[in-house]
Amino acid sequence: MQNNPYQSLIDALIDGDRDKAYQSASELLKSGIPKERIVVEGIHKAMEMLDGKCTAEQFNLLELMLTGRAVSTVIDLLYKGDQSGVASRETIVLAALEGDIHDLGKSIVKTVLMGKGYRTVDCGKDVTIEKIVETAKKEGAKAICISGLISSVMPQIKRLKPSLEEAGCGDIAVLAGGAALKQATAEVLNVDYVGITAFDAGKYIDTLLGYSHDQS
Template identity: 30%
Template sequence: MSTREDILAGLAKAVIDGDPDVSKVWAQKALNAQMDAYEALTKGCQEGMKVVGDRYTAGTMFIPEILLSAEALYSAMDVLRPYIKVQSTVPASVVIGVIEGDVHDIGKNIVKMMLEASSVKVYDLGRDVPIEAFVTKAKETNANVIAMSSLMTTTMFKMKDVVDMLVEQGLRQKVKVMVGGAPTSQAFAQNVGADAYAVDATEAVKAFEKLMKGA
C-alpha cells in the first residue's frame, strides 16, 4: 500500500512526465487511501505543475511537453472532481473566464471546479474571452459575480476594461468583480477597480462567499 507521500510524489511526477494514464492511476490510489481529494490535487498535481513552470522558465521544458503536463493534471482532476466537496456557500452565480489574449486556463479551471463544488452556478466562457463577452453573459444570466483570470502581465490590465464597461452600462453596483492568476495581487485588484482577489482556488471560494455576504 502506498503512503500519502508516495501518492503525492506519484501525482507530481506523472504531471511532470506528462503522463495522463499514470496520473489517473495515482489519483485513484489517493481515493483508495481515503486521502482528501483536494489535497491530492493541490499538493500532488499542482506541485508537479510548479516544477513544470520552473523548467519552462529555465528553458529546459517546452510547449508540447507542457501541454502533456496539463493533460495529465486534467486526467487526475477528472478522477478527483466528484470527491471534492466544499461546505455549501450562499446560492449565487458567476461568469468566469480567462481574459482576452490569454490562453492559460489551468488555474481558471481549478477555480471553476472549486466554485462548482461549493454549489455556485458557474457560466464558463473559456479562455481568450473578449471584454464585452463577460458583460453580455453577466447581463444575460443575471450573474452576481464576474471572475477573471490572467497569467500574463501583457493581458492582465484588460480586466480594467471589463470593470469600465460595467460602469458604462450602469451595472457596476449589481455585478461584483473578482480577479486572480499568478501576476495579479490584492494591489492589482484595487488598481483595476475589482472587488476581490484570491491567491488560489480555496481562497477564491472564501472571497466569493465574502462578496456574497457583502463583507
C-alpha cells in the same frame, strides 16, 4: 519510501503520464487526503516546477499538452462525482482575458463553484472585456472570476470594473487569480478580490452571497 506523499503525483504530472497521475491521485484519495490538498500540494507544486519549461522565449508544446491532459484527468477524478447537475445558487461568470489561452486553472475554479451549487457561465479563453460585461449582464451574474496566467492581461483586467459600471452593473463582484494576477493586490488590479487557489474563489463568493463554507 518517499517522504513527500505527493511526490509520485507531482512526477507523473511533470512527465505528462496520465495513467500514473490517475493512479497516484486515487491512492492519495484512498488514504484520506482531502481533494483541496491534492490540488494545492500536488497540481500547484508540479506546475510551479514547470515554469522554466514554459517561457516567453521557448516551450515544448507537446510536453506541456501532455501535462495539461494529466491535470484534467486528475481534476475529473477528484470532482466529477460532485457535479449534481442542479444549480441551486446564483450565477458566476468565468473567463480568461484576450491573448491568454491558459484554461486549466479556470476549469478547476468552475468545477469547485459547480460543486457548491453555483450556476456557472464559462466565456472560455481569449475573451474581450466587452464580451465578459455583455455576458455577465445578460446572465444576471453576481460575480466574475478572471483567470490570468500571462502578465499581458494586467492592463485589461483594470478596465473590467469601470466597464461594468458603464454598463449599469457595477454591483457585480470581480475576482482575480492565476499565476500572473495572484501576485498583485486587488487595489492594483482594480478588482474586489485576488485569490491564490480555486478554493479561495469559492470561499469569497460564499461569504459575499451569505452562504457558510460547507463544501470545498
